[in-house]
Amino acid sequence: MTQFSTPWVERNKPNLSAIEKLMVGVAMSVAGLAAPILRRFPAAIFFGAVAGGVVGIYLVALLSEAFLGEYHLLRDILAVTGVSLFAAHIPLFAIWWERKVAARIQSRMGPMRVGGWHGWAQSMADGIKLIAKEDLVPAAADAALFRLAPYVTLIPVVIAFLTLPFGAHWIFRNMDVGLLVIVAMLGVEVVGVIMAGWGSNSKWTVYGAMREACQMVSYEIPMGISLLLPVLTIGSLNLVQIGDAQAGGWHTWLAFQSPFMFVAAVAYYITSLASCKRAPFDLPESESELVAGFLTEYSGIRWSLFFFAEYVAMYIVAALAVVLFFGGWSSPISPEWIPDWMGRFLFADNAAARAAQGLILGGPIWMVVKSFFLVFVQMWVRWTLPRIRIDQVLYSCIQVLLPLMLVLLIGQTLWVLWVPEDSLLAMVTRIALSSFTGLAGLGACWIIFKARLKKRALVGVLAVEQLPGA
Amino acid sequence: MLEIGLNHYLVLAAIIFCAGVFSMVSKRNAIGVLIGVELVLNAVNINFVAFGKYSGGNTSIDAQVIALFVIVLAAAEAAVAVAICTNYYRNLNTIDIDRGDAVSG
Amino acid sequence: MGANGETVTVLKPQLKLILAAVIACMAMTAAPRVAMASGGGGLDEGGFVSDVLGGSHPLFEAVGFYLFGGLAAFSAIAICFTKDVVRMAIWLFATLGAVAILYFLLTAYFLGVIQIIVYAGGTLVLLIFGVMLTTKSPSMQFAVSKIGLAAGGVVSLLLFAALMGLVLGTDWQRGEPTGSIPVATLGRDLLTTYLVPFEVISVLLLVVMIGAAYLARQERE
Structure with a gap:
């Protein structure tokens, strides 16, 4: 008999341990049961899950209030589970959304097939593909660092949810150093990226890691100073206190309190783009120069863990911007504007009234919607602006943002000191800034709706007939 | 054993301190020596905070402020040390501290 | 089992990875619980421990201390025996994180967070940056002579013995442990x-x- 040799190394037969057999069995049976149903009613399941989730969250909150008033054990478990699930679903949704946004900006349609309605299941299909890929570790790599790096990147950003509020009472641990915990966790994320770049032991990855290191270390300074402005205005590092101070309607949001805060909100947003490596600051993974930067050698599920981390970090910096500058979980409507006949119903002490308050006056839904809007702006910026060079990145940090932030910090300190909250100047500023922002937002909405009504879409500077598939 | 007290923290700090001293003595890479110094500073900080907590009274604030200053000084020291290391490397083309006698007069 | 076996062959590394990811997720959700267990952070209302167990339960503090104190000590000792500088920096990262959680256990919340921001996020990145600027190849190492190692070991062990004698032999003046x-x-x-x-x-x-x-x-x- 002739011996045939294959040009590749044969893999050994798997020796599954008991726990692995169990995992395979469970996964197989779940897939066997769920696949036919999923194929039949994809849209119904998707919307049912969303609606069920919302109803379930409200039910759980009510139940734990009613029966577990003093023991908050269940609350802790539910909070951990809920936060983990939420964090896990952000990338699933945001990656699909980013592809749709990118497609729209480039006059394409993006994913359309998987799952049915506008390819909503695309991320899940991608995830399954990535899990099934071979788990490669380059021969020259420092294997331990290479394997560890995705976890060091992912775990801190999920821990940041520890003190990230979704509402006045919707927070896992209400600490008086809440803001600092989130900043710390965002800062730790960079270590994982550097580990990945160095551990991969390739030119491109090391360049990516070095760029990440110098970008992060320099952008943390203006970011920290811009976070100081709301802190010194409210006088607290506690995110719940900062959010509660902005509950009095649209014009009490911190970004509109003074011109300095308004500029600081924009500057914070720019530095937050740099801190989660989003375009135009995506130098560490710039695919046109460095192949894929620190991600070059990664594939399969390890690669996807980095993307999980990136999208969760995007949500966290957006949520931080919302809490610190844009009213947190409160809606633009002030409780004082509610007319009496409505207030009699709205401020009653029952479940329906509380749910209505959550919708009208503010609650986790507002927080999530606002945060996702800022995530959308991040995507918008990414697909609109070109990437800048590394010297421009450092120039804009050290020579533009840093002096600007120092001036803003001094200006806001003097504003708090000299301009009382109920003085004429403060009131005029508040009204001018908030109405300016409101009008800009309304104008943008008007343009979009007008284009939609006329079945025309704006593409760059052109208005074209309706895009395919709209 | 289950009741955690001052001694537990002091023993832990002693372990970290000695590990730091060993790293400082035995590494030839300048950055390695620096890492040893950071370990020693951390051990000292643990001692400060533990003493502050378990001595009672107002010492806790003193201890935390001192520890805060130590952290700031450690960051400053690391910045200068890394600058020195890059300069050293530029002049001697190595980071081996045993070659340091080359810079003497 | 034919088709399943094939699938499993392909998925074998992934299974371990998924298991590791699940464990990492569990650790990640458990670690803050232990860290927060000693009484929450200043304003914690409705926290598990402060309500159910009445303040910091010794068991939680013991678990937290032995877990993270052990991690800090282990990674500090690991630094001594690591030759690669970047790996040393990663071990230092583990030590710094564990020490930060020890600060949380000692109810010095602000200090713990500052430790992570300044040390782990700033100083450590600076150190690794220094390594990258001063290393010709990732595998570059300097051999240390046996005598040097032995002398260093003896010195640090003697120092450790002296410190232990001091720590265990002294009757420290105690007060009531302060809160956060x-x-x-x-x-x-x-x-x-x-x-x-x-x-x-x-x-x-x-x-x-x-x-x-x-x-x-x-x-x-």
Whole structure:
């Protein structure tokens, strides 16, 4: 008999341990049961899950209030589970959304097939593909660092949810150093990226890691100073206190309190783009120069863990911007504007009234919607602006943002000191800034709706007939 | 054993301190020596905070402020040390501290 | 089992990875629980421990201390026996994180967070950056002579023995363990009682900034 040799190394037969057999069995049976149903009613399941989730969250909150008033054990478990699930679903949704946004900006349609309605299941299909890929570790790599790096990147950003509020009472641990915990966790994320770049032991990855290191270390300074402005205005590092101070309607949001805060909100947003490596600051993974930067050698599920981390970090910096500058979980409507006949119903002490308050006056839904809007702006910026060079990145940090932030910090300190909250100047500023922002937002909405009504879409500077598939 | 007290923290700090001293003595890479110094500073900080907590009274604030200053000084020291290391490397083309006698007069 | 076996062959590494990811997720959700267990952070209302167990339960503190104290000690010792500088820095990262959680256990919340921001996020990145700038190849190592190692080991073991004798032989003056200090108190004290050291440190930071920039600048011909 002739011996045939294959040009590749044969893999050994798997020796599954008991726990692995169990995992395979469970996964197989779940897939066997769920696949036919999923194929039949994809849209119904998707919307049912969303609606069920919302109803379930409200039910759980009510139940734990009613029966577990003093023991908050269940609350802790539910909070951990809920936060983990939420964090896990952000990338699933945001990656699909980013592809749709990118497609729209480039006059394409993006994913359309998987799952049915506008390819909503695309991320899940991608995830399954990535899990099934071979788990490669380059021969020259420092294997331990290479394997560890995705976890060091992912775990801190999920821990940041520890003190990230979704509402006045919707927070896992209400600490008086809440803001600092989130900043710390965002800062730790960079270590994982550097580990990945160095551990991969390739030119491109090391360049990516070095760029990440110098970008992060320099952008943390203006970011920290811009976070100081709301802190010194409210006088607290506690995110719940900062959010509660902005509950009095649209014009009490911190970004509109003074011109300095308004500029600081924009500057914070720019530095937050740099801190989660989003375009135009995506130098560490710039695919046109460095192949894929620190991600070059990664594939399969390890690669996807980095993307999980990136999208969760995007949500966290957006949520931080919302809490610190844009009213947190409160809606633009002030409780004082509610007319009496409505207030009699709205401020009653029952479940329906509380749910209505959550919708009208503010609650986790507002927080999530606002945060996702800022995530959308991040995507918008990414697909609109070109990437800048590394010297421009450092120039804009050290020579533009840093002096600007120092001036803003001094200006806001003097504003708090000299301009009382109920003085004429403060009131005029508040009204001018908030109405300016409101009008800009309304104008943008008007343009979009007008284009939609006329079945025309704006593409760059052109208005074209309706895009395919709209 | 289950009741955690001052001694537990002091023993832990002693372990970290000695590990730091060993790293400082035995590494030839300048950055390695620096890492040893950071370990020693951390051990000292643990001692400060533990003493502050378990001595009672107002010492806790003193201890935390001192520890805060130590952290700031450690960051400053690391910045200068890394600058020195890059300069050293530029002049001697190595980071081996045993070659340091080359810079003497 | 035919088709399943094939699938499993392909998925074998992934299974371990998924298991690791699940364990990592569990650890990640458990770690803060243990860290917060010693009484929450200042304003924690409705926390598990403070309500159900009435303040910090010794068991939680013991678990937290042995877990993270053990991690800190282990990674500190691992630094001594690691040859690769970047790996040393990663072990240092583990030590710093564990020490930060020990600060949480000691109810020094602000200090723990500052430790992570300044040390893990700043100093450590700077160190790794220094390694990257001064290393020709990732596998570059310097051999240390046996005598040097032995001498260092003896010195540090002697030091350890002396410290242990001091720690265990002294009857430390005890007071009632203090609770957590609000950040506001700490901040007010920094700007009143400790104003002079605070200002001196600020000046020092400025000097360091200028000095480091001067030292690291590129000579231009």
